[in-house]
Amino acid sequence: MIEVIDDVLPQDQYQVLNRLLTAHDFMWRWAPGTVDDKIQGADTPQFVRPIYLNADSPDVNVEENLLAKKYPEFFNIAINALDKSERLFNIPSSFVRIKANLLTPWPDAPRFHPPHVDTDAENGMSCIYYLHDSDGDTFFFGEDNRSVTPKANRAVLFDAYHKHCSSNPINNDRRIIVNSVFLVEKE
Secondary structure (H helix, E strand, O other), X not given: OOEEXXXXXXXXXXXXXXXXXXXXXXXXXXXXXXXXXXOOOOOOOEEEEEEEEOOOOOOOOHHHHHHHHHOOHHHHHHHHHHHHOOOOEOOOXXXXXXXXXXEOOOOOOOOOOOOEOOOOOOOEEEEXXXXXXXXXXXXXXXXXXEEEOOOOOEEEEEEOOOOEEXXXXXXXXXXXXXXXXXXXXXX
16 A cells, blocks of 8 residues: 655654755765666666664764764654554564655656665565655555656655566656655554
8 A cells, every 4th residue: 555645744743854865964874776786677867864773784874873863854754654544553663664755856867767676574564755846756556556746845655576676767866765764553
């Protein structure tokens, strides 16, 4: 099930994240694609910023996790989305990762990037949070074939094993999202 939830964060929390992620001195990293190299399909580069990685991850960087500790709003995205969900969930039992992605217009960009899953864990959930209004839809495949257009303070909540992908903006100068992957116990 894919749920679109508007007004996920209270305005003050939304403003904190908006100022942080759009600041001229926010440090983004260049990534050659939107997904792992092992996944085939037309892709484009993007900018990425890890916010939180579970301490069990071999790639964990304590300095990056400090950003998540300093800004609890990143965790609140998923917590508020679960709270506003039509389904019944307990709070996340653990976060796997939180990261920010920034896509820009790209010459000859494909209609969408390679479809992928965030985790195959049965109790894994994903939450894509849109920082601002933009084009560059998120596409979902399978039983729930659809797309979702970025809108400020909107989240898309879905099972993390659901195939999905991003697309580059064409009419806007950027598309910024926060992607949270976490584990939940369903009620």
